[in-house]
Amino acid sequence: MSATEAGRSSHGDGVPAVTTVFADGDMPDHLAEMSGDEAALAALGYKQEFKREFSAWTSFAVSFAVMGLLPSIATTMWYGIGYAGPAANTWGWLVSVVFILCIAASMAELASSMPTSGGLYYAAAVLAGPKWGPMAAWVTGWSNWFVQVTGAPSVNWGGASMILAAASIVNPSYVPTSYQTFLLTTFLMIIHACISSMPTLWIAHFNSVGTVVNVLALIVTIIIIPTMTTNVPKFQPSSVAWGIQNFTDWPDGVAVLMSFLAICWTMSGYDAPFHLAEECSNASIASPRAIVMTAASGSVFGFVLNTIIAYTITDIDAVINTELGQPWAAYLVQVLPQNAALAVLGLTIVCAFSMGQGCMVAASRVCFAYARDDCFGALSTPLKRVNKYTLTPVNAVWFNTLVGILLLLLIFGGAAIDAIFSIGAIAAFVAFTIPIFIKIAFVRNKFRRGPWHLGPFSLPIGVLGCAFVVVILPFFNFPSVNGADLTLEAMNWTSLVYGAPMLFILIWFYVDAHKWFKGPKINIAHSMHYNEIEGLKVAPNKNVDVETGSTSKSSTS
Template sequence: MSTSEGGGGSHHFKDAVPPVTTVFAAGDVPDHIANMSDDEAALATLGYKQEFKREFSAWTSFAVSFAVMGLLPSIATTMWYGIGYAGPAANTWGWLVSVVFILCIAASMAELASSMPTSGGLYYAAAVLAGPKYGPLAAWITGWSNWFVQVTGAPSVNYGAAGMMLAAASIVNPSYVPTSYQTFLLSTLLMIVHAGISSMPTLWIAKFNSVGTVINVLALIITIIIIPTTTNNVPKFQPSKVAWGIENFTDWPDGIAVLMSFLAICWTMSGYDAPFHLAEECSNAAVASPRAIIMTAGSGSVLGFVLNTLIAYTITDVDAVINTELGQPWAAYLVQVLPQKAALAVLSLTIVCAFSMGQGCMVAASRVCFAYARDDCFGVLSVPLKRVNRHTLTPVNAVWFNTSIGILLLLLIFGGAAIDAIFSIGAIAAFIAFSIPIFIKIAVVRNKFRRGPWHLGAFSLPIGILGCSFVVVILPFFNFPAVNGADLTLDEMNWTSLVYGAPMLFVIIWFFVDAHKWFKGPKININHHMHTIGIEGIPVSPKKVIDVESGSTSKASASST
């Protein structure tokens, strides 16, 4: 990996604090560059006018993505789909095997983020790499899939957080049994609170997430210390053959059960794309954003393995944890291995982390929604969704639109097992969106890919191949129900294929029937030389080009400079 100057040229501009690493290649100088900051000029090479304040750094971008990943609450809320499928093996060697490939995907994504640091992220990269003929379709599929995972992120996290809160009430008062109605109302309340925070100015959000990340890290460390030192188990730890062994709770063979258990790992390790979507609000984004992606994926892999292994070595009855009357396996696990006060303390820490995670998910989702609306992906709804609030300079409309959709998704709580689909979508939709631009880069663009200042060098191709191969193999198993044959009922059905597949089928049909007529991929709103000379294959709009010096709009042609 490298952070050397890339792109064939180096331009440094006045008043750069801190200095911004250029993403320019020779001749890619935007018009009116004299009045741009370094970050504005770097964004202009990709075709966009600066609209947000750049108040994120590598650390605060990492803070948001680590909060979105939320290791402690993620592991807590997905125990059903990990250890609940394959037993302790899912937490130990299952985690190790899968994160190797997940790190390959994260590294390839970081390379894309350095080359094209925009809020559109993977969607923009897919359009650019696929070229003018197939770029709109690639961007359309990538964008909608990525928005599906973003819009399901906050409701899934808040559903898990609400479950833990109500489980804590049940631990204190064993006669209390939470209802679906109460879970829905509490989850909805959390959604509304997060939407309010995410509507604040960027600097406030950045500070909130910085505090949240510190809390996440400290809570994770405290949990890792408390469990082995306070456990009631005698002996404290299970033998290694148990902790690393398969305990199959599905009707499928052991191998398939392990593959199915990767759902928990993939859902947990899917928040590292947040720095990509925050690139337009980050200083020196071409270096800071990929670094934040790698920091998130790397720290998540290590700390997640430590916590999961600890669970595998201390859990005494997996079946009792998964089928608990508390309705939340993490709460049941804590009660099983810890004294009640210690269990409640750790559960409380997990709830606080889940709150921070849900808010991080809401921020990332709003930036994705804004970026896609800017290119009219949402049809007539794009007009209000692409507006930046003049008081907060944040996409407030996008925040509340995602919140409304998320609350509607929470109605799946009343459908029993159907609520599980929002977790499966979180993994499937994310990794489809992650892998499409990476696949295009390694299979089509190959050595023509223009690297940013942070890149993988000679390892780019093999790392991309490993990541994409993993996605192709693993995703079908996330649609499997835990039972089959006569045991399969409507209540036990895996509804992911319907909840994710039906909307995706609709948007694909929409593209071929109508959207292809007007959707041409990312819309350029600045006249600059990179696109007018056709390097990226995306033409400047013949109708509108924003003059970033005067702010006026004028006619332009794709051949003009």
């Protein structure tokens, strides 16, 4: 992978130069009055509204917090090891993360080229061109907002469940009720909304601390479980740890594909740096680096923890069907002394709190970016306001919080709450894949690469990522049982909870929204949109051949 320095800002005050995709011909007319990041954003059509107080590290911090490996694995055990047994944690994880890393790398390439808060939505519009761009942006944007708005509720529901499970471990006579879970989850949502409404620098510091805690808690957990396990013998044979134990009514192969839901939900937070690009210095380099750092570190740490679970768990059925109501808590009690189990559970709860807050921040930036382009219709006006005191999208934060709390009413529907996890995985990978597919299928070598790119590997990596998504997404809608065993309570409601709103969104676009929604909006004067390449308006650029779209001049660092 290379970093092509197509343009740099010059500062005499010690501020680092900014690497950007745009050559001199693409930069705004008032370049001298802007920083390099502001000029790059202006060339994309937006004015700078946030303070750029995130770096590659703090963007990674939010992203790693959003991924939240420890609480994510803890919360989704039902859908991984609970479907296919230990195989889901071992070779199932290894197979799936190879393709997930392909998707992350392709996304990083887009982030380097188009570092805006709109992220995937903006990229889909630009790559699809004037004719299809609005529809591509509309579908991508709404699907991405669905995963963002379900992120904090699902994480906080998992955190609340673990808190109440800890209470049940200490006091076995205590049995949590649905309304207690709902109230505690709502309380966590409100706390996160308050934190996410703070100034950018405060949020960055909070997430930096949260990421350090996440990493340390993960390492401590990885050490404690194998060293303090009470199992005799300590570890299961490899034939068990790498074998399929099918807990569904489907064939083994289908059960394994269904178990990828846990992996995809866990490994879906790496898009956060894309949405924070307008608050990040040197975003064309820092944002893609943060995306890849998150996906790579998550793949490694996640495999280690999942493998430890596969080698130490002794009774999967008891863990999944525990009276504690939380499989991670049941697993810890099964393999560790009670005090050690409570300590690890406590660390997981702290990490879940940090993860929920990271989800809330990312969701608010997505909501703001889409409202800025009037995606939400009449609601867009208040949602795109930036608070004049904190310089953050406070209205978007609280709007997402309200929607999240309403989604938590699914708690009272029993198994229906499971749908917010399936939605999180399906909506995320639909949004991830649309712009990548458009790039590899239609734009191809006319794609205007940023300073961070995949070079000749861009096409095969994109193809592998898209193929993986096409294969696995249908299986996330399968219930674990079928035939006579299928009841309303055991039904997988994902296709309804995700499909119905998306159907409404598509009908809305064709009936009305296509008349006024034209995709990402250009809201300041700039000099990028003069000529056209494949229907995309761009400025004359001596480094790009108008016929082929290929770059003829670049330097590599």
